[in-house]
Amino acid sequence: MEKVPIPLRIFRFYIEGFREMKLGKTLWLIILIKLFIMFFVLKIFFFPRYLSQFETNEEKQEHVSDELVERALLP
Numbered sequence: 001m002e003k004v005p006i007p008l009r010i011f012r013f014y015i016e017g018f019r020e021m022k023l024g025k026t027l028w029l030i031i032l033i034k035l036f037i038m039f040f041v042l043k044i045f046f047f048p049r050y051l052s053q054f055e056t057n058e059e060k061q062e063h064v065s066d067e068l069v070e071r072a073l074l075p
Contacts, residue, residue, distance in 0.1 A: 054060045
């Protein structure tokens with residue numbers, strides 16, 4: 001019997017398991033759709049790009065530094 005490397009055996013294990021799934025494929029599709037919504041759609045609406053208003057890296061660094069200092073000094 002030929003020794004198959006462990007990473008290849010693990011890869012084959014998951015591929016065969018995924019092929020045999022019936023309900024699992026649907027659940028993985030739902031998970032991927034939810035992740036897409038969380039990371040791409042919600043990011044656009046709820047996390048605006050504040051640093052895009054600054055042109056240079058130095059201005060961005062100064063703004064972040066000022067914000068951190070101000071928030072650290074608040075009671």
